[in-house]
Amino acid sequence: MPHVLLIEDDASVRDGMELVLRRHGYDVDTAATGEEALDLLDGPGGGKVELAVLDLMLPGIDGFEVCRRIRARTTAMPVIMLTARGDDQDIVTGLEAGADDYVVKPVTAPVLEARIRAALRRAEPSPAGPAPGAGADLAGLVIDRAGLTVTKHGVPVALPPTELRLLLELSASPGRVFSRERLLESIWDHTFLGDSRLVDAAVARLRAKLEDIPGKPRYVQTVRGFGYRFGPL
Amino acid sequence: MSRGDGRGGGAKRGPGAARGDGATGADRAARGSGAARGDGRGTAPKRRRPRRLIGRLIGGLRVRLVVAFVVVALISAVTATALAYRDARTAVLQRTQQAAVHDLRDQVTAVAADFEIPPDQRSLSRFTAQVADGLVSDSRVVVARYQDLVAVSDSRTDPDARISPELRTAVHIGDEARFQRVMWRGEPYLVVGMPVRYADGDRETSGLEVYALTDLRAERDDIAALLDSAREGTVPVVVLAAALALLAAGTVLRPVRKLGRATRELAAGDLGSRVAATGHDELAELARTFNETADALQASDAELREQEAKARRFVADVSHELRTPLAAMTMVATVLEEDADQLPPDAAHAARTVGAETARLARLVDDLMEISRFDAKAVRLNAAETDLADTVRASLALRGWTDRVETRLAEGVRAVVDRRRIDVIVANLVGNALRHGAPPVTVTLATAPSADGSGTEWVTLAVADHGPGLPPGARERVFDRFYKADAARTRGAADDSGQGSGLGTAIALENARLHGGTIEVADLADGNDGNGKGGERAAHEPRGGAVFTLRLPLRRTGEDTE
Numbered sequence: 103m104p105h106v107l108l109i110e111d112d113a114s115v116r117d118g119m120e121l122v123l124r125r126h127g128y129d130v131d132t133a134a135t136g137e138e139a140l141d142l143l144d145g146p147g148g149g150k151v152e153l154a155v156l157d158l159m160l161p162g163i164d165g166f167e168v169c170r171r172i173r174a175r176t177t178a179m180p181v182i183m184l185t186a187r188g189d190d191q192d193i194v195t196g197l198e199a200g201a202d203d204y205v206v207k208p209v210t211a212p213v214l215e216a217r218i219r220a221a222l223r224r225a226e227p228s229p230a231g232p233a234p235g236a237g238a239d240l241a242g243l244v245i246d247r248a249g250l251t252v253t254k255h256g257v258p259v260a261l262p263p264t265e266l267r268l269l270l271e272l273s274a275s276p277g278r279v280f281s282r283e284r285l286l287e288s289i290w291d292h293t294f295l296g297d298s299r300l301v302d303a304a305v306a307r308l309r310a311k312l313e314d315i316p317g318k319p320r321y322v323q324t325v326r327g328f329g330y331r332f333g334p335l
Numbered sequence: 336m337s338r339g340d341g342r343g344g345g346a347k348r349g350p351g352a353a354r355g356d357g358a359t360g361a362d363r364a365a366r367g368s369g370a371a372r373g374d375g376r377g378t379a380p381k382r383r384r385p386r387r388l389i390g391r392l393i394g395g396l397r398v399r400l401v402v403a404f405v406v407v408a409l410i411s412a413v414t415a416t417a418l419a420y421r422d423a424r425t426a427v428l429q430r431t432q433q434a435a436v437h438d439l440r441d442q443v444t445a446v447a448a449d450f451e452i453p454p455d456q457r458s459l460s461r462f463t464a465q466v467a468d469g470l471v472s473d474s475r476v477v478v479a480r481y482q483d484l485v486a487v488s489d490s491r492t493d494p495d496a497r498i499s500p501e502l503r504t505a506v507h508i509g510d511e512a513r514f515q516r517v518m519w520r521g522e523p524y525l526v527v528g529m530p531v532r533y534a535d536g537d538r539e540t541s542g543l544e545v546y547a548l549t550d551l552r553a554e555r556d557d558i559a560a561l562l563d564s565a566r567e568g569t570v571p572v573v574v575l576a577a578a579l580a581l582l583a584a585g586t587v588l589r590p591v592r593k594l595g596r597a598t599r600e601l602a603a604g605d606l607g608s609r610v611a612a613t614g615h616d617e618l619a620e621l622a623r624t625f626n627e628t629a630d631a632l633q634a635s636d637a638e639l640r641e642q643e644a645k646a647r648r649f650v651a652d653v654s655h656e657l658r659t660p661l662a663a664m665t666m667v668a669t670v671l672e673e674d675a676d677q678l679p680p681d682a683a684h685a686a687r688t689v690g691a692e693t694a695r696l697a698r699l700v701d702d703l704m705e706i707s708r709f710d711a712k713a714v715r716l717n718a719a720e721t722d723l724a725d726t727v728r729a730s731l732a733l734r735g736w737t738d739r740v741e742t743r744l745a746e747g748v749r750a751v752v753d754r755r756r757i758d759v760i761v762a763n764l765v766g767n768a769l770r771h772g773a774p775p776v777t778v779t780l781a782t783a784p785s786a787d788g789s790g791t792e793w794v795t796l797a798v799a800d801h802g803p804g805l806p807p808g809a810r811e812r813v814f815d816r817f818y819k820a821d822a823a824r825t826r827g828a829a830d831d832s833g834q835g836s837g838l839g840t841a842i843a844l845e846n847a848r849l850h851g852g853t854i855e856v857a858d859l860a861d862g863n864d865g866n867g868k869g870g871e872r873a874a875h876e877p878r879g880g881a882v883f884t885l886r887l888p889l890r891r892t893g894e895d896t897e
Contacts (some may be wrong), residue, residue, distance in 0.1 A: 112662075114663035114667075115662045115663040115666070116658065117663070118662070118663045118664075118667045118670075119662075119666050122666050122669055122670060159655060186655040186702055187654055188654060188658075189651060189656055192651075206696045207658040207659065207662035208661040208662040209662065209664075210694075211669035232553065277518060282719065283725075296382050297755075298696040298754065299717070315447075327719060327751065332834075
């Protein structure tokens with residue numbers, strides 16, 4: 103029974119979504135503010151929460167900040183940003199704050215549920231197996247495909263599920279160029295058109311954690327007009 | 336360009352060519368230059384660009400200022416030199432002449448007192464020798480004539496060669512000293528002649544004439560030296576004038592250039608661009624006017640930006656305020672629709688209506704927000720190289736239209752586009768055709784060279800339906816906001832997708848324009864269904880369906896797209 107935390111200040115939206123999610127078999131915790139949500143996560147029941155649906159416009163600390171604080175506590179929990187502002191800028195800011203997906207309100211129940219399922223699937227450990235380059239030292243970067251850990255020069259790098267899957271996907275075929283659509287399909291499990299911003303934001307976050315100079319990336323490189331590739335190192 | 340070298344004009348002068356005008360050989364040489372010498376060059380070949388460049392260079396303010404300064408300096412220097420030269424020359428010659436006349440007169444008066452008239456050759460020779468001895472200048476030659484007798488103080492000299500007949504006549508019939516400057520063997524001489532008069536008695540003239548020939552070379556050299564130094568002085572004057580002109584041009588042009596740079600910056604969007612306005616001259620006035628204009632521009636720009644920001648905030652707030660209740664309604668409507676089967680028929684109908692209308696309202700809000708973003712210029716093209724056939728297929732698949740639409744898609748057409756916006760266009764055009772037209776709906780993707788022959792390639796995406804087509808007059812208005820064609824085209828309104836908001840085509844057109852493209856609408860009867868087969872149907876039906884054709888410039892990666 104997946105456990106979802108719904109952070110939404112509007113009571114009607116909160117109740118409606120809770121009703122729908124409960125009917126579809128989810129355990130739902132709700133919080134009307136960011137502070138309340140963070141307290142709940144820190145509390146005894148916080149460990150059960152597997153996914154957060156986070157509204158952007160919240161009284162007190164806003165959704166961006168809540169997302170950052172959740173990310174500071176745990177990298178493993180997927181966060182879906184729910185925004186009533188469809189502006190590109192809001193979406194990009196939300197994604198850069200560390201959200202794994204975003205949904206613009208109003209959203210129909212099947213779509214929301216599909217996005218939640220996809221995010222939860224991404225958070226599951228990948229089917230382990232001897233992948234090429236497992237544990238190999240890639241110019242100071244060690245990716246343990248079985249243990250799903252990444253270390254750089256011996257220092258562990260904490261990566262949320264989306265970023266980890268992105269790194270695993272790209273580094274599985276170093277030098278190969280992946281289009282945004284291809285990455286969207288394989289990592290986010292959907293091809294919602296135009297959501298290439300998800301890919302770009304995830305790449306940006308990954309670079310911020312991996313690269314020595316994020317402006318001059320060494321591991322995840324942009325191939326203008328095509329997409330991204332890992333290396334050449 | 337072809338100045339005389341002086342050789343031609345001097346040829347006529349010879350020994351004894353006495354000239355009373357005192358003109359130097361050089362003056363004449365200048366006049367007698369080879370003016371008739373043609374330059375013999377053909378017309379220069381016409382080259383427009385270099386000529387324009389040269390024209391700009393010559394026409395430049397700096398060059399014009401320098402040229403004007405130098406010309407003024409030259410005219411001043413030449414005029415001053417010419418006036419000074421003329422006065423100096425006159426003064427030198429007059430002093431020499433007067434000295435020569437006085438000297439001769441004094442000497443002749445002194446010697447003639449003891450002279451017997453008529454003289455013989457010997458006494459005349461003695462007389463000339465005495466006169467010559469007494470003269471101040473040693474370089475003078477004295478010639479005395481008495482009727483046919485001629486005596487010369489210097490026997491090497493031929494007296495007639497330098498004493499012109501005119502002077503002799505003047506002296507002969509006159510009663511006072513006469514003088515004339517002559518050129519002899521290329522050298523200037525002063526010839527002073529005077530009749531000797533009796534000191535007493537009735538006859539005034541004794542018939543004895545005395546001439547003194549004075550060498551004027553020293554004076555000529557002095558005058559020439561004066562001219563040389565004046566000429567040499569002109570060069571530094573011109574150089575100084577040019578330097579001063581450059582300095583002046585700098586002081587004038589620097590503010591002008593600064594003003595030009597500031598104007599360019601302003602035009603490029605740097606509204607903070609200002610120039611320093613110091614002083615009270617016209618340039619400072621211009622600079623102040625520029626600054627005031629820039630201030631006004633900046634103020635109105637700031638005002639516009641603030642209004643724009645306010646408008647954007649308003650749109651964002653409206654978006655938020657509208658979407659929040661819609662989000663709640665959408666969720667609750669889902670529950671209602673899910674449970675509709677278990678409700679009494681009336682309640683079930685109400686539940687389904689609420690669900691459909693909520694979806695419609697949500698779509699309308701979405702469309703309104705999108706069009707507001709276009710109006711507020713808040714849209715950004717998120718372009719990347721994309722396979723267009725794939726994009727079209729994905730758009731159709733995403734909406735479950737794959738089975739309802741016939742596609743003829745050219746493969747391998749890759750262009751730099753915003754995939755999401757192309758999806759919006761495809762969704763709107765195909766949705767429109769499905770809703771308002773009749774099957775079969777065809778989507779045709781092709782590339783075509785531009786009609787104007789500019790070499791650019793275009794992508795065309797034609798969406799054709801076989802419904803009633805557009806009513807007359809609708810073609811012009813079909814992209815207007817909230818425009819809905821007549822009832823015949825809205826017969827599909829009751830389908831599951833509901834009626835459109837009336838903003839779909841407007842949004843599609845805005846998205847096409849954002850890509851530098853356009854959307855055109857035609858009837859199939861026009862023989863255009865995107866694959867050239869429309870003409871046949873047109874023969875049987877008055878209106879053979881509508882064709883919406885999206886045209887985009889085919890930009891590929893590497894071309895300037897951003």
